[in-house]
Amino acid sequence: MANKLAYGAHENFTNRELSWLDFNYRVLDEARDKSVPLLERVNFLGITQSNLDEFFSVRVASITKLVSFNYHKPDASGLTAKQQLSKINQKAHQMLTKQYTTYNRSLLPALNQVEIHLKEINELSNEQYAFVREYFHDELFPVLTPMADDSSRPFPFISNDSLNLGIRLTKKDESQKHNYYSVLAIPTSLGRLIKLPEADNDFILIENVIKEFIGQFFIGYLPQTIVTFRVIRDLDLDVAEEDTSDFIKKVQQQLRQREHGRVMRLEVESSIDSRTKKRLLKKLDVAEQSLYEINGPLDLGFLKKWSGMISGHDDLRYPSFKGYGSENLSQGYNIFKAIAKKDQFMHYPYDSFDPVIEFIRQAAFDPQVLAIKMTLYRVSGSSPIIKYLGNAARNGKQVTVLVELKARFDEKNNVHWAQQLEKMGCHVIYGLLGLKTHSKLTMVIRKEESGIRRYMHLGTGNYNDATAHFYTDMGLFTSRNDIGEDVANIFNMLSGYSEPPYFHQLHISPDGIRKFITAKLNAAIDLAGKGQEIQIFMKMNSLSDKKIISKLYEASHAGVKIDLLVRGICCLKPGRPKISENITAHSIVGRFLEHSRIYAFTTQGQTEIYLSSADMMTRNLDRRVEQLFPILDPEIKQEVINIYQHMWNDNIKTRELKANGHYEKIDRRGKESLDSQEYFMTQANKKTKVQAKARKELQDQSRFQPFSAPRPTLDSSTESESGK
CATH class of the missing domain: 3.30.1840.10 (Polyphosphate kinase middle domain)
Structure with missing residues (x-):
């Protein structure tokens, strides 16, 4: 049994900055790729x-x-x-x-x-x-x-x-x-x-x-x-x-x-x-x-x-692409009814970002909406979301917006929007002392016949309608009570002095996400030690936290199978004898910037799926307000699993990180070629066509047709007369 202290040995880690330069080399490879x-x-x-x-x-x-x-x-x-x-x-x-x-x-x-x-x-x-x-x-x-x-x-x-x-x-x-x-x-x-x-x-x-x-x-x-x-x-x-x-x-x-x-x-x-x-x-x-x-x-x-x-x-140039827009989340449909009926999942940019904007727009003008609460880290220079938040405040809604002024290189833009929101009557807060607020949360409080109901959007990426066209991210609309209570507690923590003793479904940084991931890895280690087959798969932008990497090494040594999709910095070294033999690490660099975060744990054939705003970096786990949330709807859970599997099987835009620290293209010999981003675009286009066809058929069925009397049956005398 390897000494646990060996997991943190210097030779098991790649320097963070040199790993980032490796990522930029992968971007450079795209400039050199004649395809x-x-x-x-x-x-x-x-x-x-x-x-x-x-x-x-x-x-x-x-x-x-x-x-x-x-x-x-x-x-x-x-x-x-x-x-x-x-x-x-x-x-x-x-x-x-x-x-x-x-x-x-x-x-x-x-x-x-x-x-x-x-x-x-x-x-x-x-x-x-x-x-x-x-x-x-x-x-x-x-x-x-x-x-x-x-x-x-x-x-x-x-x-x-x-x-x-x-x-x-x-x-x-x-x-x-x-x-x-x-x-x-x-x-x-x-x-x-x-x-x-x-x-x-x-x-x-x-x-x-x-x-x-x-x-x-x-x-x-x-x-x-x-x-x-x-x-x-x-x-x-x-x-x-x-x-x-x-x-x-x-x-x-x-x-x-x-x-x-x-x-x-x-x-x-x-x-x-x-x-x-x-x-x-x-x-x-x-x-x-x-x-x-x-x-x-x-x-x-x-x-x-x-x-x-x-x-x-x-x-x-790349062929033009427009993400699929679900009709029940579009203008002209009550978006709250759709969310109340079932959790709604979006995978940007393959799904349109428009429903997020529509969510805020409808909340701004819906007389049943009492309040909107939102965190903003990076927004576009002409954000429609800002406009609708202002409309909501002018319409008498209670609007509270956390604007992170310390979002690097967006400070000037965010200062501007913070001032504009205040002028429009919104309550603007700037987060907690010493922490950046990087979480992506929106909550709409609505008064309905059954009482007060909370509607939430939780995401892995920013509320930025511009970058949503070329960043891959994931978002979830839900009205589940337990998640609503958690999100309400987060906003109370950000705006006041509340310190919730626990959360029902969400896990929050600082501290909370680290504790949760560590606990899941420890549980996997214990089960693997009892002979159970355990698999973990994760997708993130960067993996650099020493404690998390050491725990992944420990899980690997215990026999846990770990697949990692890490777009950028990866300080972990896979394939090292007795340390990371059960860890495989891929990186996808393509048309869109991979930005979503997925953390999944499979035991006894059951998979738990979590999405997050946080990467496994020390700053995200210890010095930022971040959220990690579960996917509870079985259909959405399977959809996320399928998305991950297609990304994992990508053999065109994927590079695999080897034990020597080098990234190499996947060997495609004998395999069907798969560019996961192209696949997701193709699927989105198919859904758009199917929806357009269904809409047209419905319009054809409901189109007004003038009444016409049935043609009379001709008898023999009429026939003879007409024949004269």
């Missing part, structure tokens, strides 16, 4: 850049702080902060090479073949060159401001994620040449890409136009070096929460200060000369390992916009 439509490959490459930028501005920033504090305690994998920083930069440099190899050698040539061009200055026709020259004089020259960098004028502030030109100059009339330096910020207001005349899909980058005519800013000087550079800064928001009376003001203040965070990554064109490089490193206080020299345009994030600007070429 993916070309413009979607372009988009995937842009996603790898925005992912990497956020990673450096948050995770690398956090580790850099630990290094500066001389924090030497190793992580679960045994790496100190300093070692992590070194390995991260090493792996990120390798990723950079692969990104730009993909861009230069794969995507650009493929785009050129279909007459989509991103041109250099020397590739422009005479007409196009005249166009960009005029564009520079009319649009760019008036707004550009070169900033000298010398003893009397200090190096200018470089804002996060902005493109800048670093210019080294010499004076024309000086016999002994001296170097002069200047910085020019490239404006974001005009866009990165300029569409060229003559062809439908010819473009040029704005920085290349500025470079061509930059001499007009430096009369009497000769530009010797002109290089594009940008910085990624520490954007981690750090708000002290001892006094939350003016919390919204503190968040706004931090948002203003965040732009001035320390530089985590400096990107420069590979054509940079040594003098300019040394100067930038010194002025921006950047370590050599954080310098990234790039063979191509900086910030490939522009590819996401470019793919959307290209006209035509629908054949180079």
Whole structure:
């Protein structure tokens, strides 16, 4: 029997940050996959850049702080902060090479073949060159401001994620040449890409136009070096929460200060000369390992916009898709009657997100509705849900909304919506001291003939109508009394001083979800020890909590079969002798971002299914308000099991995590190909067609038909007369 302490040994864990970089490599693989439509490959490459930028501005920033504090305690994998920083930069440099190899050698040539061009200055026709020259004089020259960098004028502030030109100059009339330096910020207001005349899909980058005519800013000087550079800064928001009376003001203040965070990554064109490089490193206080020299345009994030600007070429994109919308949850039907009759389950984006919006809309205008309570973590920039919550308040409903101001990179948007909701008459709360509220809950209280009834929506993802089109999530409508009591207790806990002694069906973080998952794993270990066949399957975004992973190892060693679908970070190592031989881990990266969380336990042929807003990460289990809830309806339970099985059997977009830490595609030899996301879209389209057909048949049956008298039977005399 292995020593339990061995489960937590360093060699059994992968570093969290390196595992995240592995995930971004899987996204990069989609950009390199020729079976993916070309413009979607372009988009995937842009996603790898925005992912990497956020990673450096948050995770690398956090580790850099630990290094500066001389924090030497190793992580679960045994790496100190300093070692992590070194390995991260090493792996990120390798990723950079692969990104730009993909861009230069794969995507650009493929785009050129279909007459989509991103041109250099020397590739422009005479007409196009005249166009960009005029564009520079009319649009760019008036707004550009070169900033000298010398003893009397200090190096200018470089804002996060902005493109800048670093210019080294010499004076024309000086016999002994001296170097002069200047910085020019490239404006974001005009866009990165300029569409060229003559062809439908010819473009040029704005920085290349500025470079061509930059001499007009430096009369009497000769530009010797002109290089594009940008910085990624520490954007981690750090708000002290001892006094939350003016919390919204503190968040706004931090948002203003965040732009001035320390530089985590400096990107420069590979054509940079040594003098300019040394100067930038010194002025921006950047370590050599954080310098990234790039063979191509900086910030490939522009590819996401470019793919959307290209006209035509629908054949180079994913086919359009619209999720199935159940008729009994749509406008024109009483959504509360449908929920009261039976729990309603949705799998986004294969099922439409519209019923969630309709749920709030009907609640806002239904005279029987007394109150609405809701948690909001991330919402879209033009959220219809916000509008309907405002309508509800104006219609005299009691509306209470928890808006999480600390939702990373949505702080500004959430501050705006919090203020708007208050103006519309809603009660807005900002959560608990020191905790982020990440749960996805809505409760509508309705007065009916039988008394007060609660209607709930519980979800695995945000109430964001925009991301619901490309994030896979799950949602449940229910009016079950025990779940209603639990949800009511959660809202009382969030808005007041209530501390419920127990919950009937839900499990809540902090603490509650960890205790529940640990208890289920302990029960599985005990049953496996008695010779019972136990299976556990879980789906989540990330698995990094050391205690949970150690308990999974213990269950595996006891003989429990464990299947894991982990889209992103996975610090667990499957297939290790005596530790994780019974654990298999898959990751699906495809058209949609896998975001749902499923936790399931099968004993003696019976499966318990739970959905959750929480991943198995320490922050979700210990420092956030999260919910985990059961699926109690037998039909829905089987549907979730079927969904998981199709994802597990996916052999096109799945990579399996091996014991050596590498992800490998599934061997499809002798197997029928299955792309689970394509399968779910096909099934949704079939349901939509069946529903449309049934609706049409019903309309045909009920269509008004004018009465016509039966034709009289002709006798022989009539026949003879008519024959005359």
